Amino acid sequence: MVNTVTKNYFLGEFVSYQITYENSNVSVSVPLEEANTDYQAIQEWAAIDGNNIIDNGA
Amino acid sequence: MALTRIQPPAIADVREPNFRNICINGDMAVAQRSTSDASVTTSQFLCDRWYFNLSSQGTWTLSQDTDVPTGQGFANSFKINNTTADASPAVSDYLNFQQRFEGQNLQYLKKGTSNAVPITVSFWIKSVLTGTYICELRDDDNTRSISQAYTISDASTWEKKTLTFAGDTTGALDNDNARSFNLFFWLGAGTNYTSGTLNTSWNSTVTANRAVGQVNLANSTSNNLWVTGIQMEAGSVATNFEAVSYGQNLERCERYFNRPINGSGQGICTAGAYNSNDAFGIYIFPVKMRTTPSIETTSGTSYYNFIGNNTGTSFDGPLVLSTGTESSAQIAFSSFAGALTQGVAGAFRSANASSSVAFSAEL
Numbered sequence: 545m546v547n548t549v550t551k552n553y554f555l556g557e558f559v560s561y562q563i564t565y566e567n568s569n570v571s572v573s574v575p576l577e578e579a580n581t582d583y584q585a586i587q588e589w590a591a592i593d594g595n596n597i598i599d600n601g602a
Numbered sequence: 603m604a605l606t607r608i609q610p611p612a613i614a615d616v617r618e619p620n621f622r623n624i625c626i627n628g629d630m631a632v633a634q635r636s637t638s639d640a641s642v643t644t645s646q647f648l649c650d651r652w653y654f655n656l657s658s659q660g661t662w663t664l665s666q667d668t669d670v671p672t673g674q675g676f677a678n679s680f681k682i683n684n685t686t687a688d689a690s691p692a693v694s695d696y697l698n699f700q701q702r703f704e705g706q707n708l709q710y711l712k713k714g715t716s717n718a719v720p721i722t723v724s725f726w727i728k729s730v731l732t733g734t735y736i737c738e739l740r741d742d743d744n745t746r747s748i749s750q751a752y753t754i755s756d757a758s759t760w761e762k763k764t765l766t767f768a769g770d771t772t773g774a775l776d777n778d779n780a781r782s783f784n785l786f787f788w789l790g791a792g793t794n795y796t797s798g799t800l801n802t803s804w805n806s807t808v809t810a811n812r813a814v815g816q817v818n819l820a821n822s823t824s825n826n827l828w829v830t831g832i833q834m835e836a837g838s839v840a841t842n843f844e845a846v847s848y849g850q851n852l853e854r855c856e857r858y859f860n861r862p863i864n865g866s867g868q869g870i871c872t873a874g875a876y877n878s879n880d881a882f883g884i885y886i887f888p889v890k891m892r893t894t895p896s897i898e899t900t901s902g903t904s905y906y907n908f909i910g911n912n913t914g915t916s917f918d919g920p921l922v923l924s925t926g927t928e929s930s931a932q933i934a935f936s937s938f939a940g941a942l943t944q945g946v947a948g949a950f951r952s953a954n955a956s957s958s959v960a961f962s963a964e965l
Contacts, residue, residue: 545644554924554934562922569956571920572896579780579893581964 549586550598561586561597623844624708625701625785626651626854628725628832630666630678634852634861635960638665640685647964649680650855651701659697659790660820661686669828671726671760675845679726679830682789688820696813697790697820701832702965704892705743705775705782711836713741718769723785724840725832728760731825733817736800737765738786740807744773747807749800751815762831764840770804779892781965785834788812789819789827856889863952863959870921870950870959873908873935875942881908881935882924883950887961894926895961897933905957908935910948915941921959931961 545566552560552573561574563586574582589595632650639648640663645655648664656662667681682699691697712718723737731754738749750765775782788795791813798810805811819825831843846854862885863870873883887895901919908915915938922934935950952959 552922552924552934559925560923562920569900569902570898570958571901572898572962573921573923574896575894575923575926577894580896581781582896582962 546589546595548598549589549595550600553602556602558602621844621846621854622833622835622841624703624834624836625832627851628830628843629676629845629851630680630830631848632852632855633666633678634855634859638663647859649678650859652680652699653702653964654682654699656697657695658688659691659695659792660684660688667828669728670830671728671762674726674831675843676726676830679728679828682819682827682829684820684823684825687823687825689818689822691790691792691818691820693792693794695790695792696788696795697818698786698788698813700784700786702781703783703785704779704965706777706779708775708783709777711769711775713770714744714772714774716771718771719836720766720769720838721834721836722764722766722838722840723832723834724762724764724843725829726760726762727754727827727829728758729754729819729825729827730758731817731819731821731827732757734815736786736788736813736816737763738784738788738812739767740784740786741770741773741775741782742784743776743782745807746770746773746804747801747812748804749802749812749814751800760828766838766840768804772804785832787829788816790821791816853889856887857892858964859960859962860888860891861958861960863957866952866955866957868952868957870906870952871933873933873948873950875908875910875944875946875948877944878940878942879936879938881938881942881948881950883933883935884930885933885961886930887928891928891961891963892965893928893963895931895963897921897923897931898958898960898962900956900958902954902956905952905954906935907951907953908938908942908948909951911943911946916953919957928963
C-alpha cells in the first residue's frame with residue numbers, strides 16, 4: 545500500500561516521482577511518462593481525496 | 603523435359619510473427635523477481651509476465667515450481683498455494699492470473715476486421731480442486747471480452763486443455779505500446795463477476811458475465827494449482843508448445859522488467875560525483891524497454907557503495923531516476939552528506955544481501 549509520493553528534482557527541474565510503501569524498504573522512482581503504469585497509478589492515487597503528492601521543491 | 607513451377611505454400615499470405623506463441627514465458631522458466639513469495643494478499647508478478655491479480659480473496663504462496671507434466675519437455679510450473687482460505691468471497695472480490703499484451707504486437711490477428719482470425723489457447727494445468735474454471739480474452743481498447751469454461755476432471759493430475767476462441771470482427775486493437783489485450787485465467791470471483799450468463803462470444807464486456815461458474819480456489823488451504831506450457835496463438839489449431847531458449851525467453855521478458863542487482867557485490871554502472879552529495883551514472887538496458895521504466899530499489903543502511911578515488915563510500919538508497927528513455931536511465935545516487943569529492947569517477951555496486959535494483963515497464 546502506498547505510503548508517500550514525493551516529487552524528485554534534478555538541477556532545479558521536476559524529473560520523477562518517488563513512491564514509498566507501508567512496512568516496506570522498497571521504493572520506486574517513476575518517470576514522468578504517461579505510458580508507464582506506475583505513473584498512471586500515481587495519477588489515480590492522487591485523485592483520491594486525502595492523498596497528496598509531497599513537493600519539497602527543487 | 604518440361605519444367606514445373608513449384609508454387610509457394612498456401613499459407614504464404616499469412617503474416618507470421620517471429621514467435622508463434624503470443625504469450626511470453628509460457629513455460630514459467632523466467633522468474634526475475636523471486637522464485638517464491640509467501641503471504642501474498644495483493645496483486646503482483648512472480649514468474650515474469652504473469653500477473654497474479656486478486657482483491658481480498660485469500661492469502662497465497664506463489665512459487666516457480668518443478669512439478670511439471672511428465673514427458674512434455676517442461677522444467678517449471680507456476681504454483682499457486684492457498685494458505686488462508688476465503689470460502690465466501692465478497693461480491694466484488696476477484697482472483698485470477700493474466701498476461702497483458704501490447705496492441706502493436708497483435709495487429710496480425712486482424713481484430714476488428716472481417717478477416718479476424720480465431721485464437722487458440724492451450725496449457726497444462728493441475729489442481730487439487732476439480733470443477734469448472736474460466737479462461738477469458740479481453741480487449742481493453744474496446745472493452746470487449748469472450749470467456750470459455752473448461753473442466754478440471756481429476757484432482758492433482760496434470761491435464762492439457764485446448765480452447766479456441768472466435769475471431770472478433772468488431773473493435774480494432776490500437777497499434778501502440780499500451781495494454782490492448784489480456785489473457786485471463788480465473789481462479790475465483792464474487793457474484794459481481796458470476797451472477798449473469800457466461801459470455802461465450804465476443805461482446806461488450808458485462809462484468810456479471812465474465813466468470814460465471816468459476817469454482818473458488820480460495821475455499822480451502824488444501825488447494826494448490828500448478829500451470830505451465832501456456833500458449834496463445836493465431837488460428838483454430840493448437841500447435842506444439844513453442845520452445846525457445848532461456849536466453850530468448852529472458853530477453854523477451856526484459857522488455858517489461860529487468861533486475862540487474864539482486865544481492866551484494868554486484869556492479870550497477872560507472873558514475874561520477876556531481877558534487878559532494880550526489881553522483882550520477884547511466885545504466886543501459888539489455889534490451890529496449892516498452893517505455894521509460896520505473897526504478898525499484900530496496901533501501902537500508904549501507905546497501906550501496908560508490909567506489910572511486912581509492913575509497914568506498916556507502917549510501918543507503920534509494921536510487922532516483924533523474925532522466926530516462928526506453929534505452930537507458932540516468933540514475934541519481936544521493937544523500938552522501940558531503941562525503942564525495944566532486945569530479946571523482948567510480949563505480950556503483952551493491953553492498954548488502956538484500957540490495958535490489960530493478961527496472962519495470964510492465965503493462
